[in-house]
Amino acid sequence: xxxxxxxxxxxxxxxxxIAAMFxxxxxxxxxxxxxxxxxxxxxxxxWAGLIVFVAFTGxxxxxxxx
Numbered sequence: 001x002x003x004x005x006x007x008x009x010x011x012x013x014x015x016x017x018i019a020a021m022f023x024x025x026x027x028x029x030x031x032x033x034x035x036x037x038x039x040x041x042x043x044x045x046x047w048a049g050l051i052v053f054v055a056f057t058g059x060x061x062x063x064x065x066x
Contacts, residue, residue, distance in 0.1 A: 016057040023050040 033050045064066045 012057040012060050016061060017056060019050050019057070020054045023047055023054060026050065 026043055028044055030040065030047060033043070
């Protein structure tokens, strides 16, 4: 399984998929970082922004034919 079909799809699917992948990676990273540090806080804001972006682009995702 590759991400190529998602990347080559119509907009906003590529942006949605890439942002979701980054959000997953940052989310797991957050679980391992020490809480309260500046790095943890900044990544938390980045993660929250990515989640909002994924939710927003999901509104325009009307279905993808495989």
